[in-house]
Amino acid sequence: MMLGAAAALFPALTARADTERKLGYAIVGLGGYADVILPRFAECRASRLTALVSGSPEKARRYAARYGVPEKNLYDYRSFDAIKDNPDIDIVYVILPNGLHHEFTLRAAAAGKHVMCEKPMANTAAEAQEMVAACRAAGRKLMIGYRSRFEATNREAIRIVRAGEIGAARVVAAEHGFDIRPNQWRLDRALAGGGSMMDIGIYSLQAARYLTGEEPVLVSAVDTTDRTDPRFAQVEDTVLFQLRFPSGATANCVSAYSSHHNRYRVTGSKGWIEAEPATAYEGNRLRLNQDWRTRDHPAPPTALNQFSAQLDHLSECVMSGDEPIVSGEEGLRDMRIIEAIYTSAREGRAVALSVA
Amino acid sequence: MMLGAAAALFPALTARADTERKLGYAIVGLGGYADVILPRFAECRASRLTALVSGSPEKARRYAARYGVPEKNLYDYRSFDAIKDNPDIDIVYVILPNGLHHEFTLRAAAAGKHVMCEKPMANTAAEAQEMVAACRAAGRKLMIGYRSRFEATNREAIRIVRAGEIGAARVVAAEHGFDIRPNQWRLDRALAGGGSMMDIGIYSLQAARYLTGEEPVLVSAVDTTDRTDPRFAQVEDTVLFQLRFPSGATANCVSAYSSHHNRYRVTGSKGWIEAEPATAYEGNRLRLNQDWRTRDHPAPPTALNQFSAQLDHLSECVMSGDEPIVSGEEGLRDMRIIEAIYTSAREGRAVALSVA
Incomplete structure (x- = not known):
């Protein structure tokens, strides 16, 4: 195997200096898997939790208190599009049921944000194709949450x-x-x-x-x-x-x-x-x-657990301009x-x- | 599970008294798998090796000497049908290449012998059907060498x-x-x-x-x-x-x-x-x-290794009239x-x- 191929296959999961900038994530959907992801920002080197999106204001406030998210960065599914004016948010991580991935990826891209979307990325290949196209047209990264590639x-x-x-x-x-x-x-x-x-x-x-x-x-x-x-x-x-x-x-x-x-x-x-x-x-x-x-x-x-490494990979790709190893095309x-x-x-x- | 079904699934692999009659086996084909089978008669309670069939007279004599088979019970593929007149042979075990299973099973049944045939029992289902029919018409047992069922x-x-x-x-x-x-x-x-x-x-x-x-x-x-x-x-x-x-x-x-x-x-x-x-x-x-x-x-x-137990199962079925658990139909x-x-x-x- 060529070294170049190996590097693409295995992005360096090395520690970044904490003084470098961490990109801000908005988590969309506070279901069971959000409970797995949210605690993992603590170990991230290039990512931090900055916003929450939930259909339940009470739940959003409770999670915000636990994870240190300011009140101004809480959204619901109707107010979601206002994230476009929030510079604390670089990346939107869509952890909603599969059938909502397409809609929220398109809305996130329209808001000028990069997108991490859970797998499967959509209900159909046609929806997935639209999501890839939308993020490309917006000049934003799209990565799918294939955590095993970071484990x-x-x-x-x-x-x-x-x-x-x-x-x-x-x-x-x-x-x-x-x-x-x-x-x-x-x-x-x-x-x-x-x-x-x-x-x-x-x-x-x-x-x-x-x-x-x-x-x-x-x-x-x-x-x-x-x-x-x-x-x-x-x-x-x-x-x-x-x-x-x-x-x-x-x-x-x-x-x-x-x-x-x-x-x-x-x-x-x-x-x-x-x-x-x-x-x-x-x-x-x-x-x-x-x-x-x-x-x-x-x-x-590895230097990081799979969840934190996955979060950081997209942050690093956004900063470097590289394509994620598990892109929307993947x-x-x-x-x-x-x-x-x-x-x-x-x-x-x-x-x-x-x-x- | 009913007890009857359990008994059919797991025939008793118990030791028979050595004073009881042991049925005589003719082994057809002295290839590699015969080398696995032949030593296993020593542990059998209901079966003994009485004849060998090989295309090589030299090989037949060599194996006969090793396993105590009398010269009169050695056959080649042309003389094979004369086994019908040999009362030392109750069962013919066909360990030839698959393409020859059909021919030698039919010839063994025609000679009035019961048949153990290695798996797969034939090259085609049509051949297999003919083998089942031939043994049934001759009133002889047909068992397939599925050793794992005795392991x-x-x-x-x-x-x-x-x-x-x-x-x-x-x-x-x-x-x-x-x-x-x-x-x-x-x-x-x-x-x-x-x-x-x-x-x-x-x-x-x-x-x-x-x-x-x-x-x-x-x-x-x-x-x-x-x-x-x-x-x-x-x-x-x-x-x-x-x-x-x-x-x-x-x-x-x-x-x-x-x-x-x-x-x-x-x-x-x-x-x-x-x-x-x-x-x-x-x-x-x-x-x-x-x-x-x-x-x-x-x-x-189990009381016996899988090979000896398989050999004895057919001998016991011949003596009891039961159908083998791995019959020709199987x-x-x-x-x-x-x-x-x-x-x-x-x-x-x-x-x-x-x-x-």
């Missing part, structure tokens, strides 16, 4: 595969799933865009792509949802999907809303690397098989593949993809 | 799944493969009937079926063979295949001739059971996840599913299967 275990797994330490990658087995509780927005098609694929299955898809470094040319999928389960009246439960890559490498993936999975293994011509858990918030673990022996393989630590690729997965499962046929 | 680890995994100890089975991930050496009969379509699916992939298929206890109603497959690899001029390398079962359980499987895999995991609604290696000759290991904790799970030992089911897998991969579409 030590996943970075080490990528390095091992790409460096050929298990030979040529042949088969990626990637499984992600959990047993979803009823009565939540993730089971509402308008808000979620889909079921397990649009939530947890995207981790299997991302892993297959970032581990191999390739784009699939063929997708085949089977949907095995039990539609008599009231949770799955609108969205899919389990999808098995398979990807064929140009090198001949393949991926055999699971996306599930009724069983727990969080692992991947890349089997190469000379061994394998496995992560389980693979994409947890913490505690991910690697096992490496080489020369017919399997051993635990601790990943070298999110759009996932959306196109997910749509092909849905098409394959619905029509019972393999779907060829053109490499964009 | 402690696999029996324990089946028990755990069927007993509901991991909840309802949701996803079986089963992977089998190895990096095949060039220049051998397994790469010759006429002799092998196909590639990895007809050799090692059948273990993934069998596992999916015996772990769930269900028959697939839908098959989808992707063939990713690199046809520029000289090994794969005639037969396939890697096939990813997916099965949907009536209960909603699914299987995501790998069959490979260019990377090493030997494992399965059944993920249920309450945990998972994993075997790796899963179907090795020895040293198979289980890990069990329950209540969010994973631990090694040693399988209770082998035929695999053949029909493998043909559906090939059709799916070739035509790029999911293939529905009717439950026979």
Whole structure:
């Protein structure tokens, strides 16, 4: 691998001096994942929390008090567009239900702000394409919240595969799933865009792509949802999907809303690397098989946890002018593949993809 | 599970008194797998080695000397049919290349002998059907050499799944493969009937079926063979295949001739059971996840190793009149599913299967 490629793959997650400027983030949506993200600004070197956007004024004030956000920087979904006049806000991080990502990304770009948007970036590839175009037209960065790309275990797994330490990658087995509780927005098609694929299955898809470094040319999928389960009246439960890559490498993936999975293994011509858990918030673990022996393989630590590193990456890209390693275009690729997965499962046929 | 069903699933692998009669086996084909089987008669309680069939008289004599087979019980492929007059032979065990299974099973049945046939039982489902019919017409047993059904680890995994100890089975991930050496009969379509699916992939298929206890109603497959690899001029390398079962359980499987895999995991609604290696000759290991904790799970030992137990099972069925748990019909089911897998991969579409 060329050094340039390695640098693009692994942006330096080094500590910035605290005296340098930190870019200001507005968090949009104070749901469960905001509770994961908000405490992580404390460790950021290039990012700080400056604003909150919520439909509940009471909740916004409570979070503002906890995280030191001034009253003037609290917005609701109607007043949101006024952020354009607030110089404390450089970046808007959209942590709303999937079905609202498109609207708020477009409004943030229209307000002249850079955008971090949670994955999946939209309900459809068409929406995703509009988001990419809107941010480009506004001259603003768009990054998708693929936190695993900033996490030590996943970075080490990528390095091992790409460096050929298990030979040529042949088969990626990637499984992600959990047993979803009823009565939540993730089971509402308008808000979620889909079921397990649009939530947890995207981790299997991302892993297959970032581990191999390739784009699939063929997708085949089977949907095995039990539609008599009231949770799955609108969205899919389990999808098995398979990807064929140009090198001949393949991926055999699971996306599930009724069983727990969080692992991947890349089997190469000379061994394998496995992560389980693979994409947890913490505690991910690697096992490496080489020369017919399997051993635990601790990943070298990164300077920052995955959440803070993700936040800082966009801040640094804004300051340097570089493209994020998980740009809007990257999110759009996932959306196109997910749509092909849905098409394959619905029509019972393999779907060829053109490499964009 | 009813006791009757449990008894059928787990035939008693108990020791028989050595004073009882042992049925005589003729081994047809002295290749590598015969070297695995022949030493195992020493531990059998109901079976003994009485005859050898080989194309090489020198090899037959050498093996006869090693295993105590009398000169009069040595045959070649032309003289084979004379076994009908040899009362030392009760059962013929066909360990020839796949493409010869059909011919020698029919000739053995015509000679009035019971048949153990290695897997896959034939090159095609049509041949397999003829083998089942021929043995039935001759009033002789036909059993397929699915050794894993007699192996402690696999029996324990089946028990755990069927007993509901991991909840309802949701996803079986089963992977089998190895990096095949060039220049051998397994790469010759006429002799092998196909590639990895007809050799090692059948273990993934069998596992999916015996772990769930269900028959697939839908098959989808992707063939990713690199046809520029000289090994794969005639037969396939890697096939990813997916099965949907009536209960909603699914299987995501790998069959490979260019990377090493030997494992399965059944993920249920309450945990998972994993075997790796899963179907090795020895040293198979289980890990069990329950209540969010994973631990090694040693399988209770069986009275006999898998090879001797398999040999004795057919002898006992011959004596009792019972059907083997892995009958010709069972082998035929695999053949029909493998043909559906090939059709799916070739035509790029999911293939529905009717439950026979």
